[in-house]
Amino acid sequence: xxxxxxxxxxxxxxxxxxxxxxxxxxxxxxxxxxxxxxxxxxxxxxxxxxxxxxxxxxxxxxxxxxxxxxxxxxxxxxxxxxxxxxxxxxxxxxxxxxxxxxxxxxxxxxxxxxxxxxxxxxxxxxxxxxxxxxxxxxxxxxxxxxxxxxxxxxxxxxxxxxxxxxxxxxxxxxxxxxxxxxxxxxxxxxxxxxxxxxxxxxxxxxxxxxxxxx
Numbered sequence: 001x002x003x004x005x006x007x008x009x010x011x012x013x014x015x016x017x018x019x020x021x022x023x024x025x026x027x028x029x030x031x032x033x034x035x036x037x038x039x040x041x042x043x044x045x046x047x048x049x050x051x052x053x054x055x056x057x058x059x060x061x062x063x064x065x066x067x068x069x070x071x072x073x074x075x076x077x078x079x080x081x082x083x084x085x086x087x088x089x090x091x092x093x094x095x096x097x098x099x100x101x102x103x104x105x106x107x108x109x110x111x112x113x114x115x116x117x118x119x120x121x122x123x124x125x126x127x128x129x130x131x132x133x134x135x136x137x138x139x140x141x142x143x144x145x146x147x148x149x150x151x152x153x154x155x156x157x158x159x160x161x162x163x164x165x166x167x168x169x170x171x172x173x174x175x176x177x178x179x180x181x182x183x184x185x186x187x188x189x190x191x192x193x194x195x196x197x198x199x200x201x202x203x204x205x206x207x208x209x210x211x212x213x214x
Contacts, residue, residue: 052107054104056106056107057104057105057106057107058100058101058102058103058104058106059100059101059106060097060100060101061096061097061100061106061109061110061113064113064117064128064130065109065110065113065114066093066096066113067128067130068112068113068116068117068128068129068130069092069096069109069112069113069174069178070088070089070092070093070130071116071128071129071130071132071137072112072116072129072137072171072174072175072178073088073089073092073178073181073182074088074134074137075134075137075138075141076175076178076179076182077182077187078134084187087185087186087187088182088187091181091182091185091186091187092178092181092182095177095178095180095181095184096109096181099177105177108170108173108174108177109174109177111166111170112170112171112173112174113174115166115167115170115171116129116171117129119140119143119167120132120140123140123143124136124140141171144164144167144168144171144172145160145161146160146161147160
């Protein structure tokens with residue numbers, strides 16, 4: 001019976017265009033060699049993620065990783081002034097604690113922060129992602145996507161994304177987490193154009209009643 005990994009592996013192979021190669025003379029030998037490389041080096045990041053033991057899945061995010069996550073949040077929602085920055089930090093901290101300590105998402109946050117730090121050190125000569133200015137942070141995140149001059153479905157683009165599969169999995173997963181955090185807060189309430197008072201989230205001490213007819 002096909003496993004999630006075998007199905008994912010097949011999709012990767014198809015994306016790399018090896019099926020078309022296999023139809024040419026000598027293609028079977030190349031396909032066989034490519035299969036060996038896939039099996040040996042290309043195990044999907046999702047399998048790694050599922051491999052974390054239950055006791056590794058929950059706990060507080062600590063140290064430098066917290067600052068890295070907060071810095072990514074500032075790219076998603078650039079705060080306008082100190083007050084808004086403090087609110088963003090509060091929202092992200094509250095969400096992060098719930099997701100890492102209660103919901104078993106600690107590996108996603110740890111690995112995402114680690115990869116952000118690694119990108120900063122490798123490509124921007126900086127000790128952390130948080131230490132970079134906003135434009136450099138944006139440029140680093142953009143480097144996870146193929147060049148705009150390449151067709152999205154070209155072999156070159158597929159290979160580009162494939163080589164960055166771990167960073168894309170964890171950093172994009174972390175990005176989606178932070179988008180959820182922001183859009184379930186007063187900040188997200190303002191983004192979508194609501195003009196009346198933020199009603200608050202369950203358990204939020206700042207919650208107030210919605211105005212009549214809202």
